[in-house]
Each structure stands twice: as structure tokens, then as C-alpha cells.
Amino acid sequence: MTDELITISPIDGREVVRRAYASEAQIAQALADAQAAQPGWHALGVQARGRIVSDAVDRFVAAKDEIARAITIQMGRPLRYAPLEVDGFEARARHMIAIAGQALAPIAAPAQSGLTRFISRDPIGVALTIAPWNYPLLTAVNSIVPALMAGNTVILKHSDQTPLCAELIDRAFRDAGAPKGIFQHLHANHDITQRLIRAPEIGYVSFTGSVRGGRQVEACAAGRFIGVGLELGGNDPAYVRADANLEAAVDALVDGAFFNSGQSCCGIQRIYVARGVYDQFVERAAALTERYALGDPLRQETTLGPVVRTRAAAEVRDVIAQAIGAGAVNVIDPSHFSNASESSCYVAPALLTQVDHRMRIMNDECFGPVAGIMPVDSDEQAIALMNDSPYGLTAAAFTQDDEAALNIGRQLRCGTFFMNRCDYLDPALAWTGVKNSGRGASLSPVGYEQLTQPKSFHLRSV
Structure with missing residues (x-):
């Protein structure tokens, strides 16, 4: 298997991107950085996290023309339509940021004398997003932004057909001054991706792709007892x-x-x-x-x-x-x-x-x-x-x-x-499927449920 990612444009068959796949040292460092950064990121609170993520979104959409051209060159969508995906990225990101406070608020149990009872929504830890080429921004944002807003850190593995999209998202977070380790991307082949899914640092996997790919993700995650969100095929x-x-x-x-x-x-x-x-x-x-x-x-x-x-x-x-x-x-x-x-x-x-x-x-x-x-x-x-x-x-x-x-x-x-x-x-609505279209849900308040772990508090006054 090659140690390089090579993107061939469907427009004319030209090579448009060449990148080295992540080394084992880079993988280990990314996992360690994500795990180390997560507690402090969560401790900032939802409003502070929202300001940083919003700043990254601002910087990302400011490069709309550059991003649109990158999408067209990599996967062939007409340039007249490619900017619409940047608009969609922004709209989904803004919505999930706006509802985060309410969606992540503790759930109070009915009042009982002498008892305080509620359910908090704690972050899972490190979330891995595996995104496809066909809508390289819209599929990625569905999990990246709510995962970060919930207090998780994120590692993005993008398709070999659209690696520039991962790099441009990463650039926006760096330019926004996001803390080290909260958002990272890795260029990864199938073997490296399987290594990431199996890594003990990873607490959740969001995958968008084929039914065959979804089965491989499930097989790699088997026995780890972690959440897996799968958006697969459609007819x-x-x-x-x-x-x-x-x-x-x-x-x-x-x-x-x-x-x-x-x-x-x-x-x-x-x-x-x-x-x-x-x-x-x-x-x-x-x-x-x-x-x-x-x-x-x-x-x-x-x-x-x-x-x-x-x-x-x-x-x-x-x-x-x-x-x-x-x-x-x-x-x-x-x-x-x-x-x-x-x-x-x-x-x-x-x-x-x-x-x-x-x-x-x-x-x-x-x-x-x-x-x-x-x-x-x-x-x-x-x-x-x-x-x-x-x-x-x-x-x-x-x-x-x-x-x-x-x-x-x-x-x-x-x-x-x-x-x-x-x-x-x-x-504002849950994005989900049944049968071979996958399982789990993203977006809307429901989308935060998969990216958090409920913790029940039962406090008795004596």
C-alpha cells in the first residue's frame, strides 16, 4: 500500500494534491494531544467554547472563494454551486452553536423533598470524524461542531479525494487561536483509519460513507463499547x-x-x-x-x-x-x-x-x-x-x-x-436513517445525545 495520498481531479485526470500519510509518531502525538486537551477544553464552559468555534467558522467562511474552487478541483462539482456548500457549513455550524447551551443543559428530575436529582451531559472525550468526498464540508460539520461544543476534542480524517477541505478547516481553527489539540486532522489510509478507530483514546466515531465502509467501522469498533454514528447509503x-x-x-x-x-x-x-x-x-x-x-x-x-x-x-x-x-x-x-x-x-x-x-x-x-x-x-x-x-x-x-x-x-x-x-x-431536525442507511443521529438537539455521556446525580440532604 502506498505511503502517499494522491488526489486525481475528475475534471481532466490531473494530479492536484499529493500528501504523505500520517506516520505512527504523528498518530500517537495527535491522539495524546487530543486526550490531554479535552479536560481543559470542557472546563472552559459552553459559552467560551462557542466563542472560539464561532471565530473559527468566521475565518473559514471568509475564504469561501478559495474553498469553493478547492471543492470543484478535487471532486468536480460545478463552481457555480460549490460556494453553496460553504454557506451550508456556516448555517449548520451557527445553528448547533446557538442551541448548545439548551441542548447540553442538565435535565432536572421531578422535585422530591430532601433530594436534588438531575442528569448532566458529560463529554465523551475524543471524537473521530471520518468524512467523505461528495459533500466534504456538510458531512464533516455535522459532527465536528457539536462534538466541540459538547466539550470533546476532534480528530478529522477526510477522504483522499478531498484532503484540502480538512486542511482548510484546520487552518481556520489555528487562525482562530484554538487551544492545541482540540481540533486536528490526519491524512490516513484504510489501515491508519482502522488503527485510529481501535485506539483507546477515541471515544466516539462518526462515519459518513458506504454501507461496506460502515460495516468495516463497526467491525473495528467491536468490543470497544464506544458510540458509532453511521450515515450510509440511500436509494x-x-x-x-x-x-x-x-x-x-x-x-x-x-x-x-x-x-x-x-x-x-x-x-x-x-x-x-x-x-x-x-x-x-x-x-x-x-x-x-x-x-x-x-x-x-x-x-x-x-x-x-x-x-x-x-x-x-x-x-x-x-x-x-x-x-x-x-x-x-x-x-x-x-x-x-x-x-x-x-x-x-x-x-x-x-x-x-x-x-x-x-x-x-x-x-x-x-x-x-x-x-x-x-x-x-x-x-x-x-x-x-x-x-x-x-x-x-x-x-x-x-x-x-x-x-x-x-x-x-x-x-x-x-x-x-x-x-x-x-x-x-x-x-433543526435530526439527520438519521434506518435499515442500511445507518444508525444514530446528527444535528438538532438529538445530535448532542450521541456526543455526550449522561451522568445521573442523586443528592440527598440529611
């Missing part, structure tokens, strides 16, 4: 009822399927449409899709960039080919997208009709600009098909009937249910 469905605002549904779902070249765990992959409006929906969705501009993501006119690497592109094309071989029809002519080629990272978007659940597009995660569309005859049929998946991250219904939406949402097995929107994360 997220949407249902368009007959009463939906069709124009709004098409706009939202095409964007939900193709934003970030479909490389989103909560992107839309399965669309179920009431039969009476099915043909109209497909026609409008195809027309909107054909307006996308596939090409160099550094150009402002580009709205659809490459997928992350040639191997990923080949896997996406295999999913499309398997569906078409089984009877599906791609209503998008790939030749409309002249930049797409079989040997590159540039994949033409696809909308597949005449699909069924025997096809991979409808029963497994496809990390690319592809969605399948099926007609349905009732809410009950839509619910059954939406639940027919090994994943359960988000699900959406498009309707003008609030009660119908609530009824559908209560029957779906998912972590987040949307009405008239999709592919979105609200930091």
Missing part, C-alpha cells in the same frame, strides 16, 4: 400524487436527482407518479433534464459536472445498461450531451421509464445522475414500493393535501420525510 424515493403542483414537483425532483451529478446519499433515485399525470411528468422532466449543460465544472455555464472518478462513471453506466437490458427505456438521448464519453468521468444524465424493482436502479444505490420513474395507481401502492428498499434515509411526497402527506409519511420507513421538497437537510 431515496419520491411520490408525485395526482393533486401535486406538477411544475414544482418536476423542478424539485430533477434537481434532486441530478444536483452534484447525483452523488448524494439523499438524492432522488426512484420516482413514483400517479398514473393520471405520469406521461405529463415524464415529458416535463425530460425537457428540463435536456437543458442541463454537462462539461468543465470550472466554467460558469456548466450545470452538470463529472462524477468523481472513471471507475465510478463506469459503475453508473453499468446500472443504466443493466436496466435497459432488462426492458427500461432512457427518455434522454445521451448524444444530446456531447461531453459525455465512455472513457471519461462525464456521464450523461438518464431518466429511465418502464423500470421495475428487479433492476439495480430501483433497489440499490447508484451514485450518479440517474433516476427511474414508475406509474402507480394509489397511495397504498406508492407506499409499498417506496418501502421496498434496503435503504431508508429520506422520502418525499408531492401533494397539496397536508393530511394525505402526513398519512403517507407515517407509513414510510425512513429517517426524514418531506412534503413538496427533497434532497435537503434542516439542521
Whole structure:
């Protein structure tokens, strides 16, 4: 295994980053520094911690243009959209800082004469965040900021595809004068990452990535009795009822399927449409899709960039080919997208009709600009098909009937249910999944529960 991290840009195949992986001495020092810094960091109190973390966030977002370009060069998102991730990082960070005092406050038990009883929320110690490349800031901030606000110290291991994001976050904390050891990053391969998970200094692991990766994290943490938060894959469905605002549904779902070249765990992959409006929906969705501009993501006119690497592109094309071989029809002519080629990272978007659940597009995660569309005859049929998946991250219904939406949402097995929107994360709500989409929760007050250890106090007056 190589001792260097090498990042190849999907834009043109150029090497854009080369870094040495952390040595054993660097790993040991980072763990020791994090463990040594944690008690003093916690002792500062939530308000003082909030001032330091806020200062780091200020310094980070001030470099928005630099960060956006780094994201585009490393993983290919169109530069016109990359600054939005910095905005999202800031919004999530600000929200979690703002609610920390209330979320971390002791929980009082009902009054009893002669007794004082409450539950405190103590930090776990050192938290390890393992972040992916597809949303390199948004996935990282979900655990970094609340972990720090709760009094933990943090070590960040970022994807080899987006190492600059870890370095830029680290720079912001250093420029903010954060105490030594409270936030660090390490460039790590799989062996080093497993070493970190097994390290006795680590008290919590937050992992965002594939189901396979989640299983490896669980296996490494087995027997350690530490918390593990897993945000894994998705094959997220949407249902368009007959009463939906069709124009709004098409706009939202095409964007939900193709934003970030479909490389989103909560992107839309399965669309179920009431039969009476099915043909109209497909026609409008195809027309909107054909307006996308596939090409160099550094150009402002580009709205659809490459997928992350040639191997990923080949896997996406295999999913499309398997569906078409089984009877599906791609209503998008790939030749409309002249930049797409079989040997590159540039994949033409696809909308597949005449699909069924025997096809991979409808029963497994496809990390690319592809969605399948099926007609349905009732809410009950839509619910059954939406639940027919090994994943359960988000699900959406498009309707003008609030009660119908609530009824559908209560029957779906998912972590987040949307009405008239999709592919979105609200930091005031818990971000969580069921089935193969993982376990645990981040963000909202609930997100602080995994990053703290409850301690009960039972004080008796004599």
C-alpha cells in the first residue's frame, strides 16, 4: 500500500494534491494531544467554547472563494454551486452553536423533598470524524461542531479525494487561536483509519460513507463499547400524487436527482407518479433534464459536472445498461450531451421509464445522475414500493393535501420525510436513517445525545 495520498481531479485526470500519510509518531502525538486537551477544553464552559468555534467558522467562511474552487478541483462539482456548500457549513455550524447551551443543559428530575436529582451531559472525550468526498464540508460539520461544543476534542480524517477541505478547516481553527489539540486532522489510509478507530483514546466515531465502509467501522469498533454514528447509503424515493403542483414537483425532483451529478446519499433515485399525470411528468422532466449543460465544472455555464472518478462513471453506466437490458427505456438521448464519453468521468444524465424493482436502479444505490420513474395507481401502492428498499434515509411526497402527506409519511420507513421538497437537510431536525442507511443521529438537539455521556446525580440532604 502506498505511503502517499494522491488526489486525481475528475475534471481532466490531473494530479492536484499529493500528501504523505500520517506516520505512527504523528498518530500517537495527535491522539495524546487530543486526550490531554479535552479536560481543559470542557472546563472552559459552553459559552467560551462557542466563542472560539464561532471565530473559527468566521475565518473559514471568509475564504469561501478559495474553498469553493478547492471543492470543484478535487471532486468536480460545478463552481457555480460549490460556494453553496460553504454557506451550508456556516448555517449548520451557527445553528448547533446557538442551541448548545439548551441542548447540553442538565435535565432536572421531578422535585422530591430532601433530594436534588438531575442528569448532566458529560463529554465523551475524543471524537473521530471520518468524512467523505461528495459533500466534504456538510458531512464533516455535522459532527465536528457539536462534538466541540459538547466539550470533546476532534480528530478529522477526510477522504483522499478531498484532503484540502480538512486542511482548510484546520487552518481556520489555528487562525482562530484554538487551544492545541482540540481540533486536528490526519491524512490516513484504510489501515491508519482502522488503527485510529481501535485506539483507546477515541471515544466516539462518526462515519459518513458506504454501507461496506460502515460495516468495516463497526467491525473495528467491536468490543470497544464506544458510540458509532453511521450515515450510509440511500436509494431515496419520491411520490408525485395526482393533486401535486406538477411544475414544482418536476423542478424539485430533477434537481434532486441530478444536483452534484447525483452523488448524494439523499438524492432522488426512484420516482413514483400517479398514473393520471405520469406521461405529463415524464415529458416535463425530460425537457428540463435536456437543458442541463454537462462539461468543465470550472466554467460558469456548466450545470452538470463529472462524477468523481472513471471507475465510478463506469459503475453508473453499468446500472443504466443493466436496466435497459432488462426492458427500461432512457427518455434522454445521451448524444444530446456531447461531453459525455465512455472513457471519461462525464456521464450523461438518464431518466429511465418502464423500470421495475428487479433492476439495480430501483433497489440499490447508484451514485450518479440517474433516476427511474414508475406509474402507480394509489397511495397504498406508492407506499409499498417506496418501502421496498434496503435503504431508508429520506422520502418525499408531492401533494397539496397536508393530511394525505402526513398519512403517507407515517407509513414510510425512513429517517426524514418531506412534503413538496427533497434532497435537503434542516439542521433543526435530526439527520438519521434506518435499515442500511445507518444508525444514530446528527444535528438538532438529538445530535448532542450521541456526543455526550449522561451522568445521573442523586443528592440527598440529611
